[in-house]
Amino acid sequence: MKKVLIVDDMSFMRFALRKLLEKNEYEVIGEAKDGEEAIKKYAQYKPDIVTMDITMPKMSGIEALKDILQQDPQAKIVMVSAMGQTSYVKEALVNGAKYFIVKPFKEDKVIETLQKVSAL
Template identity: 60%
Template sequence: MAHRILIVDDAAFMRMMIKDILTKNGFSVVGEALDGEEAVAKYKELTPDLVTMDITMPEMDGITALKEIRQFNDQAKIVMCSAMGQQTMVIEAIQAGAKDFIVKPFQEDRVIDAIQKVLN
């Protein structure tokens, strides 16, 4: 059975890019969220195998959402997505329990490598 993934990013274009990469590599995208608040709600509703989480979003940022999801499920597998130059935020996210991170613009092989590593 295909692994179920929730994509979280405030930019529709970024969600579409990562969704294309995932679906053509055999993953099932079960939901999408525009911000951290929606991500937490969708995580609880859908219980995906993995979440790709943007760091910088309105309403609730990705690190806060990561912490809330991990309070709900400390086994949650979350891969952070960041733009260049967000190293301090990436370190904070890893310390908060993120399993890996991928850098925008997305490179297909790096996305798949990170996700497979976290799921296995």
């Protein structure tokens, strides 16, 4: 069972992702509400995959992505954001994100993406 850390500043999004992932046999080992908390929890839990929002207080998902990849270049981070503009997608991927999912997401798209990331 793959372990996932969910990072999103909106509690209802963390809840929705948790329910979706647990239903599909992923283990949610932690949640974070901002980039700073994401970095700490990544170091603490060493998840197999991180789902990361981009726009969050204190530290953005892109900044947290860069920091986590400095700690662990093998980290598998999937950006999940309502901002589907090309510039954010490119910035996330250039900085090491494995995939990008746009909100509102569909369950099958999330699971398909996490399966692809797990295979990397």
